[in-house]
Amino acid sequence: MRFVARRLGFFLVTLWAAVTLNFLIPRLMPGNAAIAMMSRYKGRLNPNALHALEIAFGVNAHQSLVHAYFTYLGNILTGHFGTSLTFFPDTVAHQVLQALPWTLALVGTTTIIAFVLGTAIGLVSAWRRGTVLDGALPPLFVITSAFPYFWLALLAIWLFSIKLGWFPESGGYDVTTTVGWNWTFFTDAVNHSLLPALTIVVTAIGGWILTMRNNTITVLTEDYVRMARAKGLKPHRIMWNYAGRNAILPNLVGFAMSLGFVVGGAILVEFVFNYPGVGWMFLQSVENQDYALMQALFLLITVAVLIAILAADVATAILDPRTRERG
Amino acid sequence: MSLPTVADPLEPAGATVGSGPPEEATRRSVGADLFRSVARNKKALVGLGLLLVFAVLAIIPGQIAPDNPRAKIYPPGLGPSAHHIFGTTAYGEDVFSQLIFGTRQSLLIALLVGGLATVIAVVVGVSAGYLGGTTDGILSLITDVILVIPIFPLIIVIAAYERNSGLFTLVIVLGVLGWSYGARQLRSQTLSLRTRDFLEAARVRGERKSYVIVHEILPTMTSLILASFLGAALYAVLFAAGLQFIGLGDPNSQSWGTMLYWAENNEALGAGMPYWAIMPGVCVALLGAAFALMNYAFDEISSPALRLRKLERKGVDTDGAEVVESRPADPKNILEVRNLSVSYASAAGPVVAVDDVSFELAKGEFLGVVGESACGKSTLVYAIARLLGAPLAGEITNGQVLFKGQDMVTLSDKQLRHIRWRDYSVVMQSAMNALNPVLTVAAQMRDACEAHSTMTKRQIEERSKEVLRLVSIDPVHLHSYPHQLSGGMRQRAMIAMALLFTPELIVMDEPTSALDVVGQRSLMVQIKELQEQLGFAVIFVTHDMSLVRHFSDRLLVMYAAQVAELGRTRQLFEKPLHPYTSGLLEAFPSIHGPKEHLLGIPGSPPDLLRPPAGCRFAPRCPHAFARCEAERPQLLEVDGELVRCFLHEPATVQEPAKEGVA
Numbered sequence: 001m002r003f004v005a006r007r008l009g010f011f012l013v014t015l016w017a018a019v020t021l022n023f024l025i026p027r028l029m030p031g032n033a034a035i036a037m038m039s040r041y042k043g044r045l046n047p048n049a050l051h052a053l054e055i056a057f058g059v060n061a062h063q064s065l066v067h068a069y070f071t072y073l074g075n076i077l078t079g080h081f082g083t084s085l086t087f088f089p090d091t092v093a094h095q096v097l098q099a100l101p102w103t104l105a106l107v108g109t110t111t112i113i114a115f116v117l118g119t120a121i122g123l124v125s126a127w128r129r130g131t132v133l134d135g136a137l138p139p140l141f142v143i144t145s146a147f148p149y150f151w152l153a154l155l156a157i158w159l160f161s162i163k164l165g166w167f168p169e170s171g172g173y174d175v176t177t178t179v180g181w182n183w184t185f186f187t188d189a190v191n192h193s194l195l196p197a198l199t200i201v202v203t204a205i206g207g208w209i210l211t212m213r214n215n216t217i218t219v220l221t222e223d224y225v226r227m228a229r230a231k232g233l234k235p236h237r238i239m240w241n242y243a244g245r246n247a248i249l250p251n252l253v254g255f256a257m258s259l260g261f262v263v264g265g266a267i268l269v270e271f272v273f274n275y276p277g278v279g280w281m282f283l284q285s286v287e288n289q290d291y292a293l294m295q296a297l298f299l300l301i302t303v304a305v306l307i308a309i310l311a312a313d314v315a316t317a318i319l320d321p322r323t324r325e326r327g
Numbered sequence: 328m329s330l331p332t333v334a335d336p337l338e339p340a341g342a343t344v345g346s347g348p349p350e351e352a353t354r355r356s357v358g359a360d361l362f363r364s365v366a367r368n369k370k371a372l373v374g375l376g377l378l379l380v381f382a383v384l385a386i387i388p389g390q391i392a393p394d395n396p397r398a399k400i401y402p403p404g405l406g407p408s409a410h411h412i413f414g415t416t417a418y419g420e421d422v423f424s425q426l427i428f429g430t431r432q433s434l435l436i437a438l439l440v441g442g443l444a445t446v447i448a449v450v451v452g453v454s455a456g457y458l459g460g461t462t463d464g465i466l467s468l469i470t471d472v473i474l475v476i477p478i479f480p481l482i483i484v485i486a487a488y489e490r491n492s493g494l495f496t497l498v499i500v501l502g503v504l505g506w507s508y509g510a511r512q513l514r515s516q517t518l519s520l521r522t523r524d525f526l527e528a529a530r531v532r533g534e535r536k537s538y539v540i541v542h543e544i545l546p547t548m549t550s551l552i553l554a555s556f557l558g559a560a561l562y563a564v565l566f567a568a569g570l571q572f573i574g575l576g577d578p579n580s581q582s583w584g585t586m587l588y589w590a591e592n593n594e595a596l597g598a599g600m601p602y603w604a605i606m607p608g609v610c611v612a613l614l615g616a617a618f619a620l621m622n623y624a625f626d627e628i629s630s631p632a633l634r635l636r637k638l639e640r641k642g643v644d645t646d647g648a649e650v651v652e653s654r655p656a657d658p659k660n661i662l663e664v665r666n667l668s669v670s671y672a673s674a675a676g677p678v679v680a681v682d683d684v685s686f687e688l689a690k691g692e693f694l695g696v697v698g699e700s701a702c703g704k705s706t707l708v709y710a711i712a713r714l715l716g717a718p719l720a721g722e723i724t725n726g727q728v729l730f731k732g733q734d735m736v737t738l739s740d741k742q743l744r745h746i747r748w749r750d751y752s753v754v755m756q757s758a759m760n761a762l763n764p765v766l767t768v769a770a771q772m773r774d775a776c777e778a779h780s781t782m783t784k785r786q787i788e789e790r791s792k793e794v795l796r797l798v799s800i801d802p803v804h805l806h807s808y809p810h811q812l813s814g815g816m817r818q819r820a821m822i823a824m825a826l827l828f829t830p831e832l833i834v835m836d837e838p839t840s841a842l843d844v845v846g847q848r849s850l851m852v853q854i855k856e857l858q859e860q861l862g863f864a865v866i867f868v869t870h871d872m873s874l875v876r877h878f879s880d881r882l883l884v885m886y887a888a889q890v891a892e893l894g895r896t897r898q899l900f901e902k903p904l905h906p907y908t909s910g911l912l913e914a915f916p917s918i919h920g921p922k923e924h925l926l927g928i929p930g931s932p933p934d935l936l937r938p939p940a941g942c943r944f945a946p947r948c949p950h951a952f953a954r955c956e957a958e959r960p961q962l963l964e965v966d967g968e969l970v971r972c973f974l975h976e977p978a979t980v981q982e983p984a985k986e987g988v989a
Contacts, residue, residue: 014472142623146615151608158596223760231775232747286487321808
């Protein structure tokens with residue numbers, strides 16, 4: 001129980017830190033970006049909404065910082081993220097909900113694929129220690145893990161879309177199709193997502209392969225693996241139930257974090273492909289100096305990471321009986 | 328009596344006691360060791376080479392680049408040619424020159440951010456780990472919070488307010504946000520160092536905390552600090568390029584990221600000018616790869632498990648005959664080990680850990696294998712059980728292991744699998760480590776049963792409960808995880824597991840050493856009872872001769888990879904033949920015998936990489952004479968026992984041993 005309480009405490013502290021950063025950054029930065037933004041809103045918003053924005057960005061000088069801070073916290077807690085300039089008069093919350101499914105589908109799927117595939121390859125690579133496979137994989141993936149992923153996306157577009165014409169160049173779907181739950185739209189969306197998915201998997205998989213390989217090599221020196229051999233278990237059983245089950249534990253938190261980063265993780269890939277997800281919208285808001293939208297998205301990205309970490313704690317507790325009783 | 332033997336001149340200096348504080352020596356050699364390891368690691372060398380090339384480009388770009396990178400003097404959008412290797416930009420500048428001049432900023436960002444992040448990581452991580460308590464609580468919380476806050480979006484938020492930010496802002500922001508991962512690692516490393524002797528010693532000396540951190544802790548963490556620096560540098564290169572690419576940097580700066588930004592702005596791909604986008608990306612990837620390769624190499628260097636060594640067989644030098652007799656095994660023996668040798672690969676060449684060992688084990692016999700640590704006892708029994716492999720990565724280089732008449736050395740893994748656990752099982756030193764922590768005892772019994780029988784789930788459950796009862800564990804513990812059992816229970820559970828198929832041989836590697844004296848005694852009694860009841864033979868490894876005194880039929884005394892003495896237990900205790908056996912007997916108190924002064928054996932076993940030229944025990948032997956240092960003694964048969972000592976050669980026995988000749 002204490003374990004749960006401690007993790008919840010950590011969750012709240014981090015959430016508070018992110019919200020506070022969001023509040024402080026516009027105030028700490030020199031220049032008057034926010035004031036410029038406010039003047040663009042004038043006359044387009046009703047006075048109440050304008051007032052909320054003033055609090056959020058600290059434009060209104062005749063309000064004490066502390067008072068503004070608590071008003072801001074109140075607005076966040078009640079889900080009032082303000083009004084988006086870009087998509088006026090739509091609310092920020094509504095806009096974000098539009099973009100979220102795209103990102104979750106693309107980056108979520110690819111993150112899971114990269115983790116599952118990378119973990120399996122890393123495990124097998126460590127298991128076949130000293131073979132050609134294991135000799136070639138680590139250096140190769142050390143190098144690919146250093147590739148800028150947006151650059152890989154550019155290369156992919158150049159090669160597969162422009163040169164070979166296999167995939168659409170950009171966007172999430174063909175604008176001529178009707179958005180909705182129909183087969184044409186679905187296949188079109190999948191077709192548009194293949195190239196971005198490929199670049200994400202290629203850049204993300206290396207890290208999983210390397211960490212899983214190194215974890216497994218360490219686990220293979222454990223007595224319980226030798227014991228499993230002594231028991232005459234089949235090799236694949238030792239590999240999965242003894243080596244794999246234990247080697248994956250340290251990676252779970254990392255996987256959860258990357259699931260959390262899904263929401264904002266592939267910002268540059270979405271940017272390069274003009275993919276209508278959260279990352280693309282985030283950069284649009286930066287471009288348009290739409291700070292209300294930008295900050296709401298930043299909070300969303302942070303909360304997603306936190307929820308994912310809580311999920312990782314649950315997963316670790318299920319897979320590692322020792323943590324269940326530690327707290 | 329005898330003079331202390333002179334240290335072997337070939338022994339490395341520092342092995343002798345009293346040659347200055349050992350920490351001095353280790354600390355001085357940290358740098359040299361690291362240098363040697365880097366020089367041997369291909370990945371580190373490639374990374375370092377790449378980094379050096381970029382460093383030259385960053386320092387003297389003007390001397391290398393053919394053109395001024397900002398001179399818009401050529402026709403825009405030229406393709407590659409002899410004059411312009413990578414063509415010209417949309418504004419008529421030479422792409423190749425821009426690439427060379429762009430190196431400086433990327434490298435500068437990498438080094439500055441790496442440095443800043445590492446300094447913060449070291450200060451936070453080491454203070455948290457060393458000071459502990461509330462300081463640790465607060466610092467760890469901050470570290471964890473920063474670790475989970477999505478850095479790239481946060482940097483974008485900051486950059487959105489501070490547009491066209493210069494190099495300085497970029498470095499500060501990246502550095503201040505990028506230290507948390509390194510800090511976490513340094514903290515846990517410091518925590519593990521905290522209880523080490525040399526830090527205790529510094530604390531006792533009354534050194535100031537800051538002194539201890541700077542002079543005692545940091546030098547031992549050189550690799551980790553370097554890894555933290557390289558990791559931060561890699562992340563800085565990638566993030567900076569990404570930020571500049573989306574236009575959140577100074578668009579007039581001379582950098583690869585800015586080149587990518589202009590390439591995207593001028594639609595390089597659509598305009599058929601892929602070089603604008605490809606080449607800066609290649610540079611970023613190469614610089615990143617340099618940091619990543621070195622980082623990975625340091626990982627390998629600091630954790631030896633990741634390095635793989637191959638045994639060079641021709642360098643193996645074993646003692647005695649390499650010939651193995653081909654006569655069939657005696658059917659009354661469950662096991663016959665003939666001329667067994669095992670070697671390990673080490674950085675300095677092969678090490679012979681088991682050297683020409685032969686013995687026989689009758690059905691139902693209890694054989695104790697005794698000797699100090701690192702004498703090859705465990706290697707011997709794991710070689711017999713065909714369980715060598717990391718961390719005991721030895722290889723059998725010679726000999727036969729005839730188990731029920733079949734040579735186990737020549738069996739394939741698949742053939743072995745069928746006799747493992749059914750015919751012979753293994754009990755290890757620490758059940759805590761030998762039981763899989765994430766599976767219940769029941770699950771670990773079940774997979775063994777499933778591997779070797781067609782028992783139903785119910786039968787397996789019944790059999791598991793039955794063997795638990797045999798070792799006096801209440802079957803309610805069957806579905807517990809190993810960590811939920813007490814130390815004694817875990818050890819018994821492992822023995823229970825070994826009994827699942829009532830095998831004919833159980834190999835036990837110090838199964839009682841994790842227990843207290845009372846627990847050891849009761850477990851020994853239980854093992855003996857089970858043996859008498861079920862009739863299996865036992866090979867029992869221990870460093871404590873007195874433990875097996877009343878349980879073993881015969882004893883095999885090992886010293887420095889060889890058999891020193893082999894004989895009946897009672898006779899060995901009453902009349903030890905080898906001086907080493909006598910020394911071992913004097914090292915342990917007898918519970919029942921009269922009060923005696925414990926002598927023990929001065930010195931420690933020899934380095935097996937360079938064993939003494941003559942008798943391996945000679946340097947520590949109180950009875951050594953000239954011949955012992957020059958000649959290797961062979962095993963002699965004396966009163967039906969075997970002993971490796973010149974004192975018992977018929978010629979020597981006649982005349983009294985000369986003493987103290989060195």
